[in-house]
Amino acid sequence: MSMLPPVTEDARLIKALYDLVFWLAVGVFVLVEGLLIYSVIRFRRRRADELPLQVHGNRTLELIWTIVPSVLIAIVFGLAVDTMTRMTARGTLANPVAHVHAIGDQQARRRVEAAQPVDMVIEVIGRQWVWQYRYPGGDVITTEELVVPANKNIRLDMTAADVIHAWWMPQLGPMIYVNPGEMSYVWFNVPPGEYVGQCNVYCGVAHANMIARVRALPQAEFDEWFAQQSAAASVAVEPGDPERGRNYFMNSACVACHYIEGTKAQGKVAPRDLTRFATYPTIAQVDGLENNAENLRRWLKDPQSLKPGTAMPNLNLKAQDVEDLVAYLLTLR
């Protein structure tokens, strides 16, 4: 009955509060269940005609079990407020940070920027059904994982592209909703390691697949990784590999909607069975959209532009993943 080991100050504060109140609750639980079990055993009916003393109440007792719980509640409330004021991401009581505000609310935005000095700001977009991370400079965009430098102050500026999502990394501190049309913020500073969490507001078919991973690397390793990513972003992609494509397909949101016989893909949202995809004349039954590698590439990059209103979302696939998926899908005969 314990929370996952915290790695940030906020998460530690949350866990400390929880642990304290949990054991308090265990105390109340033992008291109530103890009285209940004792009564059932001690006061069981022994003779069919016994009539116990007809007690209607007791003013003193009533007062005791009204006042004592009230005091307990007041203490716990005080502890919680204390924790809230200490949680770094929230600023001070005098100037509560509007941690969620409408995009374009400049005043709130300035308060956020003044709240804490940060070493790096990463933009996060939650969309059905991936988290997309945009690094400073705008060249590097990742989706599978968020790589950050360890022991640095990081701020995530988050918004949603479609429906409500929630950023929940249990070990990293407070959860927050990520709303369309609004900005939400998370601050953290973590030791090296890998942390996992996931979207925590139901957001549709592949909600369960909307995993969030954070990998914190020492600064030097992070710089190396970042340089690689920046280079990869400008380098041409290599030819698609069907095996890699298959791997990507089976381990992403694709399987939630698509059906391919004999595989993990058992989704029934997409109208067409993909088992023999390569034999179909068109893509997504769009007139004139002939089923070939070039059109498939266009389709995967932006389905809505080719068939407005289709249930297939823009998954913001990376160029290499598109190549691999095209290679894989065209092997399905």
Add this chain to the structure above:
Amino acid sequence: MASISIPVPWRARAKSGLLGWLATVDHKKIGLMYMVMAFSFFIGSGILGLLIRVQLAAPNQTFLDPQTYNQVFTMHGTGMIFLFTIPMVVGGFGNYFLPLMIGARDVAFPRLNAFSFWITLGGGLVMAMAFVLGARSDASWIAYVPYSNKQYSPTLGMDIWLIGLILTGVGSTLGAVNFLVTVYTMRAPGMTTWRIPMFVWAMVTTAAMVLLATPVLTAALLMLVADRNFSTQFFTANNARLWQHMFWFYSHPAVYIMILPVMGIVSEILPVFSRKPLFGAKAVVISTILIGILGFTTWVHHMFVSGVDPVIERFFMFTTMVIAVPTGVKVFNWLATMWGGSIDLKTPMLMAIGFLAMFVIGGLSGVIQALVPVNQYVHNSYWVVAHFHYVLFGGAVFGIFAGLYYWVPKMLGRMFDERLGKLHFVLMFIGFNLTFFPMHILGLMGMPRRIATYMAGRGWETGNLIATIGAFIIALSLLVFFVNVIKLRHAPKAGNDPWEGNTLEWTIPSPPPEYNFRHIPVVESDRPAYDERMRALPH
């Protein structure tokens, strides 16, 4: 017993057969129909619950595809809340026993009562039939916008879900009007304020909550229907929190709408099977009313992580925690009622004790998750799923079964088999805890609710497997209950008062005649049936 002779109304000569049920305006028949309807939806939604547990028994399962899974949990929640618990406790027990317990021959508006039932049934059937035929909502029972907008939920099922809820809402609002008027104007002579039975107090509070909370949900549902079908912009022009506020303004009080009547049932059963009056009856009544009022001041605790002002968060954290005080008063008064009593562990009493033992867990976890920082961890996790099942299954369902074992002898005139009843209790108690206790731990380990599957390797396998096994034990316990119901046909007769009850329904035959009371009773204390029994004793 003192009584007043008022001629039995002409309606006493009721029609029999199928037409007798379809055209009835008798509160008892309507109550029974509510119960049969609610129980059918309990079975249906329970089967959906089993499907959920099968899917989650192990990681990466494909027993249900994700879309079907999402439709299944949406209907599981909707069915259990709107079509089972509320109609069962308010429509079923309320209709049958509220008039009997206040010594009335019917409710104030019998025809309106029938209308409430048929419109509730209509709403339920529309949703259920659409579900069976494939027009299903998958937006979960809270149907947050923008996911439930036309753009992201284009299905007909979503519209049908909304319309079904509007209909059941109208039904329960009209029912609430009926109950309030009935209790206000139709109590038997001598039934002064503090002589009103606990269950009736609970129903009055519940009815007032239904009356004031439901219309706000109805307005929100109408606005969403308009957004989806007439391109209005209520929830797109505003931020999505407008829906959240309006939805929870109803749906948090709805928790008390489900639990207060059950607390009323338990407050009736514990004294009877302890052979003592309810300890601190006034305090219990006052706590009921306080819970009803405070129930309207807590809804924002569902939105602690959706982005509300920190000052508002503190306010709602406080009001939410304060509810623990009147709830605690109830719990301690129930314990004090049993203390020094003569406790007879018949099945209704076992179920009531089960309620008390399990509800306490749900109440405590409720206080813990009301703390904003803790809520920022457990919100929407399986911890919350565990919490509200301890309140609504450990609390409401155990209480409902307590009520059924207690009152079915009155309604049908036959006694349940005690051994089967105890077996039912033991199996359900074990199965319930196996299913829902591990969910606390799963939530703390990071498992979100409403996920169709999960990866291996996050430590969630064991807890989920135990929960699935527990769910099948619950199903088995319900089979035992059905056997017990079938055996009722040939069970021994109940007589007027099999339990040495305290309230007026035990002074008349089982099942009660159409007109309830041949003579309107005159009430002289809060335990009229007890008084009558005492008078009959040889001095």
Add this chain to the structure above:
Amino acid sequence: MSSTASVSQVVSAEVAHANQNRKLGMWLFLSSELLIFAGLIGAFVLTRRSVFLRGEEWWHATPFSTALVSLNTFLLLASSLMVVLGIESIRRNENRKLQRYLALTALLGSLFLAGQAVEYSILIFEEGHSFADPFGSAFFTLTGLHGLHVLVGVIWCLTTLLVARRGKFHAHNYTTVEIFGLYWHFVDLIWVIIFTVVYLT
């Protein structure tokens, strides 16, 4: 101890009881209705607020429509007065007067609806509003639901009038009229709130 009342006493007691029930029931029903309107008025206010926050333009009533709506408000208030006078008449057993006042109530209610229709047509055809803009969503839903209540009220009024023509009401039996009156005053009261919130702020 058993006391027996005469059948006629019991029957008149039960009728009085039933009448009291119906009035209380109507009050409770209206309290529920009040909250539906509270929800929609709240949505209207929030929609207006969020439009302001985004720095967009909200709707302004033209002098003509302000005059029209003020006239409409007056009509509805006058109709409430007619109901009061009608109930006063039947208390004095003046059935003919009751019928006249009910007819006037229905007439004023219908005029209100006609005025609303004119206002709607200006908003839709001249100003180009529809359900699909933020103002239109909030405005048409709120006033539309209220208009629906007026329509129901007018039909109810005419039904009551028909019953009155058959001479069913007299000084000791007019609860049905009173209950209609409760409803009509409620619809009137809601309009005053809507008028204040929508047009005067």
